[in-house]
Amino acid sequence: MKSQLGLRSLLLLLVGGPLFVLLVIEMLVTFGIGLHVTNQVFDRWLLDSAYSLAQEVRREDGRLVFYADEAAIEVFEWDELDEVYYRVSTLNGQVLAGKSEAWVNPDFSELKQGPVFTNVKMGGEWVRSVTVLANPDSPRDSALVSVAETLHKRIPLSRTLMFEVVLSKAAMIVVALLVVAFALSRGIRPLLRLSQELASRSPRDLTPVSAPSAPKEVRTVIENTNRLLERLDNAFNAREQFIGNISHQLKTPLAGIKLQAQLALREDNIAAAHQALERICQTTDAMTHLNIQLLKLARAEAASGRGLRNEPVALDNVVREAAESLRELARDRRVQVHQSVSGESLDTFKVSGEYFLLRELVWNLMENAILYVPEGGNVWVELTRDEGKVRLAVKDDGQGIPREHWPQIFERFFRSKITGEGCGLGLAIVKEIAFAHGATVELQQAPDTTGACFVCTFPLINKPA
Secondary structure, eight states: OOOOOOHHHHHHHHHHHHHHHHHHHHHHHHHHHHHHHHHHHHHHHHHHHHHHHHTTEEEETTEEEEOOOHHHHHHHHOOSSOOEEEEEEETTSOEEEEOSSOSOOOOHHHHHHSOEEEEEEETTEEEEEEEEEESTTOGGGOEEEEEEEESTTHHHHHHHHHHHHHHHHHHHHHHHHHHHHHHHHHHHHHHHHHHHHHHTSOTTOOOOOOOSSOOHHHHHHHHHHHHHHHHHHHHHHHHHHHHHHHHHHHHHHHHHHHHHHHHHHHOOOHHHHHHHHHHHHHHHHHHHHHHHHHHHHHHHHHHHHHOOOOEEEEHHHHHHHHHHHTHHHHHHTTOEEEEEEOOOSTTTTEEEEOHHHHHHHHHHHHHHHHHHSOTTOEEEEEEEEETTEEEEEEEESSOOOOGGGGGGTTSTTOOOTTSTTOOSOHHHHHHHHHHHTTOEEEEEEOTTOSSEEEEEEEEOSSOOO
16 A cells, blocks of 8 residues: 655655755855855965066066066965966067966967966866966067966865855754754644544544634634534434434334234125225335335435536436326326427536436426326426526426425425325425535426426536537
8 A cells, every 4th residue: 555645744845845955056056156256266366476477577678588586486386285387478489487388378369358267287187377468558568477276275175165065054954854844743733633633533423623722724624624523413313303204104104004904804894805905005005105215315315425427418308208207197187298498509408417316306396296286287397598507497387385385395204285195205305416416496486377386406517609
């Protein structure tokens, strides 16, 4: 199994990693600046030495002469660690002083612009050299002055500088990471406390989590956790109430079946026994219907919990299929079903969801309307699209539902006096399916009929161009 980083380790990696990279870059930049400054110091000494020698070049008796005291030259050439070389020559190459071999060959026009620094090899080792022009204002009296020095002092100084920079920056990196780690530990402490509190809780403990002192972000997590616990508590309470309702709903028909069976057993008259058996069959049919509705409700609740297997569904096709499957029921009750679908585009009524659940929603609404409208009545099923939403309306011209029953109409097992012999789960199933699809369903007062009008509003899967 692939190991996962803890929050502290992950934050330390996300914060400390870039910080470490920045400090390393800053260390390299600091070292580069320090090395540049060090080289400038040594180069300045070379330049001052070259200018000092250039001042000793003069013209005497028509020729250039280099005047310099031997003791001064000895002091100039003496160095405890490095070898120092110099060369003074005319522009045509005549050596006036110093080494006879030239180690550089600078351009006269370049020298007129300023001193020329170069790195060259002399005697198998690298040296730093500078060349200047003596008497640059008088080409007739000009001379080339070159001074070179080995790098014996520069290299140890560079190493010392690098060591000090690396040591100081490494200490800074360690201290910075320790500070970041400490800050992260303090920052995630409320999360750890929340984790420990939730881990130590009993599975039945759904009381809110306390948050006496927590940062804003952690408090948001705690508040959302408390909302989730509240929803779970409500769901458990609803499930317990649902189970109680099921028990109550099944107890009455089971008692009726037992009573009718006992009556049938005591009857000697075949006709009376036959009537008792018919009532048992009717009660069994009612229990079968209740069981089917309970399974549908459980399936709708499961869709709300697990999430939908989303697919594009044309709601107009669902309406036509539901109307076709209910044609026999409508004909038996002499009910006219009128379908009204306004829209020409194939995508006009496409919504996202599960086809069979949406078919169950439409089928329940239409079946209720056909069953509870008086015989010979009318049922209208209308599909319209408005402002990115699909509106499904199912209405009839029956008696309607009393206003005082509207708040409870979608509750489980609620039956209005005019709703017949149903089990009271059809509209609860409709509500659960609509909720799972992000839709709304409500009972409205239709302006053009006296019967019930149920309106379900879905978000479109996409808008037609």
